[in-house]
Amino acid sequence: MEDLDKVSEFIKRIPKTETHLHMEGSLPYGMLHELDPERFPDNPEFRRPGFKFPNFVDFENLLIDHAMAWFTSAERYHQAAKAVFANLAEQNVKYVETSIHLAITDFINAEGKEIAQAVKSAAPEGMTVRVIGALTRDGYTDTMKSTIDSLPAWEELDGIDMHGREWLDLEEWASPVWKRFTDAGKIVKAHAGEFGGPEKIYEALDQLGAKRVQHGVRAIEDPALVKRLADEGVVLDTCPISNEKLRVFPSLKEHSIRHLFDAGVTCTVNTDDPLCFANTINDEYEALARDLDFTRGEMGEIAKNGFRHARMDLDLANDFAAQIDELVAAD
Numbered sequence: 001m002e003d004l005d006k007v008s009e010f011i012k013r014i015p016k017t018e019t020h021l022h023m024e025g026s027l028p029y030g031m032l033h034e035l036d037p038e039r040f041p042d043n044p045e046f047r048r049p050g051f052k053f054p055n056f057v058d059f060e061n062l063l064i065d066h067a068m069a070w071f072t073s074a075e076r077y078h079q080a081a082k083a084v085f086a087n088l089a090e091q092n093v094k095y096v097e098t099s100i101h102l103a104i105t106d107f108i109n110a111e112g113k114e115i116a117q118a119v120k121s122a123a124p125e126g127m128t129v130r131v132i133g134a135l136t137r138d139g140y141t142d143t144m145k146s147t148i149d150s151l152p153a154w155e156e157l158d159g160i161d162m163h164g165r166e167w168l169d170l171e172e173w174a175s176p177v178w179k180r181f182t183d184a185g186k187i188v189k190a191h192a193g194e195f196g197g198p199e200k201i202y203e204a205l206d207q208l209g210a211k212r213v214q215h216g217v218r219a220i221e222d223p224a225l226v227k228r229l230a231d232e233g234v235v236l237d238t239c240p241i242s243n244e245k246l247r248v249f250p251s252l253k254e255h256s257i258r259h260l261f262d263a264g265v266t267c268t269v270n271t272d273d274p275l276c277f278a279n280t281i282n283d284e285y286e287a288l289a290r291d292l293d294f295t296r297g298e299m300g301e302i303a304k305n306g307f308r309h310a311r312m313d314l315d316l317a318n319d320f321a322a323q324i325d326e327l328v329a330a331d
Contacts, residue, residue: 011282017097018097020097047277081119089126097130097131101330104153140174162189169272178190191213193219194237215237217256
């Protein structure tokens with residue numbers, strides 16, 4: 001293993017992407033603490049090293065409780081996004097795809113288009129931000145139907161993602177909506193292969209037409225699926241620390257990204273919900289080196305994967321990839 005101090009410096013310097021980031025789940029905890037110190041005490045147990053959530057539902061309930069305390073308007077989204085993007089810029093992140101939970105418009109006085117624009121307008125100079133509309137498998141409610149049907153035409157949205165309780169059945173409305181996004185040339189994602197097994201990844205590929213799978217790490221349970229992912233160039237936007245904190249894997253050392261990467265599957269690394277996991281994008285790369293023996297060259301490939309599939313200026317993406325190669329080659 002390379003010297004971890006040198007590896008850490010390398011990680012800080014390489015240009016990076018963040019392509020699996022929930023805006024509601026990325027709210028800096030300090031903003032909540034400042035908002036209501038009694039309700040949100042400094043250094044809560046769930047943000048301490050070693051903490052693991054008992055299950056997904058407990059995590060989801062905590063996340064919703066904390067997020068709803070802050071995200072009450074489009075302006076609050078803008079404030080949070082500005083802080084999130086500033087932190088990412090300090091870590092040399094150049095491209096971000098962040099999702100907004102569209103169902104929140106049922107509970108706050110703001111429209112989805114307004115929220116998406118508020119997030120985009122917070123992007124600092126030198127950072128490309130794409131906003132993804134996130135829906136749940138049971139999200140096609142009476143109050144959301146008209147909004148969901150109109151989503152593919154929203155200029156403010158760059159793509160769509162299915163997230164939430166993965167074990168729920170995929171309903172009939174979903175495939176046509178995802179196809180309309182595909183036909184519109186937008187980013188098409190789906191959470192799969194986290195709490196559901198390989199069958200959920202097949203569902204994302206074959207029923208939703210997703211070429212970007214959020215997590216996808218349980219593909220390792222099906223060798224034929226791993227080969228298909230590699231052959232078809234499907235991108236897995238993985239989040240190793242999240243997977244450990246939510247008990248998808250017992251430890252980071254047992255995370256499947258090592259084997260998926262070795263099998264030729266295109267992977268990126270991301271933070272998912274740093275509000276709950278107290279992680280940074282630099283932490284994710286350091287975990288690859290420390291716990292999974294990724295070399296600088298291999299981490300460089302992970303970083304370049306983000307730029308290879310980014311919806312950004314191609315010359316700029318190639319320039320960042322060249323910078324990564326230079327840093328990998330440097331002593």
